[in-house]
Amino acid sequence: MRRRHLPLLAATAAFGLSRAAQAQNGWPSRTVRIVVTFPPGGSSDIVARVLSDIWSQRLPQRVVVDNRPGAGGTLGAGHVATQPADGYTLLLSNTAPIVTSPPIYPNAGYDPVTSFTHIAYLGATPLVIMVNPRRVPASVTDLAGLIAWAKAESAPPAYGSSGAGSVHHIFGEQLMARTGVRLTHVPYRGSSPMLADLLGGAIPIGFDTLPQNIENIRSGRLRAIAVTSPQRQAMAPEVPTTADAGFPGLLAENWLGLSAPAGLPAPIVAKLHAEVTAALAMPPVAKRWEELGIAVRPMTQPEFAAYVAEEVKTVGGAVKALGITAS
Known part of the structure; x- marks a missing residue:
């Protein structure tokens, strides 16, 4: 996996602050974890490892991926929600643990909006x-x-x-x-x-x-x-959409983001959002996102937080209405 990302590592030299400049700001002073709520190999894991590789070069400390799968992503998300809000435990958030799983696992132990600081939008597939x-x-x-x-x-x-x-x-x-x-x-x-x-x-x-x-x-x-997109995908234009079969509106996407425990200090929120913005601007990352079929639209940190809250209200509400259980 790391070998595939070597071009990304080489590209980091042209972006952002030096390790010394980062170190002067105090964070991070030790290893940072990105918790992925699914096993290795899926899109969340791949995206987390791209960020981990880049940030391990850009920041003064290593950034590692910690896979904690189970219960529709709620085990990993619940773990992050209980950690100190110091920037050393982050969540590769996505639709499952934040939007669709909480109504199905009501004892997950966290609120998808108030238990987290939702930092940056990474895209959707x-x-x-x-x-x-x-x-x-x-x-x-x-x-x-x-x-x-x-x-x-x-x-x-x-x-x-x-x-x-x-x-x-x-x-x-x-x-x-x-x-x-x-x-x-x-x-x-x-x-x-x-x-x-x-x-x-x-x-x-x-x-x-x-x-x-x-x-x-x-x-x-x-x-x-x-x-399940409104239009056919460039990587497989021969594959029809759900609308092509007569079911417009039967759509679904899995969005990806970066989150942390609630109460993350504003300077760290700003720094992490800036790091995501810098990473997404790198041509090798843009190419990798294209390969993964991840569509990105710019969002400020408040816009991403509002987006998450709206997803929880609308999509999460629809899940509740369906009466789905974890069985």
Whole structure:
């Protein structure tokens, strides 16, 4: 993983403050952790490791990734919420632990808005609906066809997600509510184990981010049915959207951000937001984000905090209305 990011490390020399200048400001004076709420290999983990590599070069101390998966991301997020607000424990926040999982895990032990300082927006990716071509007939090439096939099966086909409460899980519930199809949810502890079972044929359907699966799609090991964005994606223009199949508004994205425990001092908030802005401006990072299918729009720190609060209100409220449980 670090070898893939070597060009990013070389690019850091042209940006930002020197280690000596950073050290004069007091933070950081020891190792900084970025907690990822899913196992290694997924988009959150990849993004965290890009930032870790860059910041370990730019800052006077190392920045390491700490994977703490489980319970739809709430275990890792709950851990961060209990840590001192000193800038040494950060959260690679995303839709699951902040928006969709708290209504499903009401005893998670944190409030997704008030328990954190939401620092910076890192971007968002749409999902792709995929099937194992050995389990689903070749005639099924779009969402309408998948729904018709699933309805004709004697038992509800299984779909895999990265965990109960993940955006993948919520999209599956919304798909069923919108179309009347019945599917059986199989939650995993992250995307990687779900994909292993999807590729192996243990489950016929899976939802995940598109870039992480593009090679399997191009090789024919998986068949892409639809993307959950309003428009087709440049890396796979042949894959129809959910709207192409007659379901406009059936959309989903997984946003990524950087957060910390509530009460993080304003100077550290400002410094971290500036570090994110500098990293996203680096051409190698922009290229890596493009490869990952991550779309970025500029946000100030207050704008990102407001965005999170709105997501919790609207999307989180919709999750509550669906009555989804962690089972």
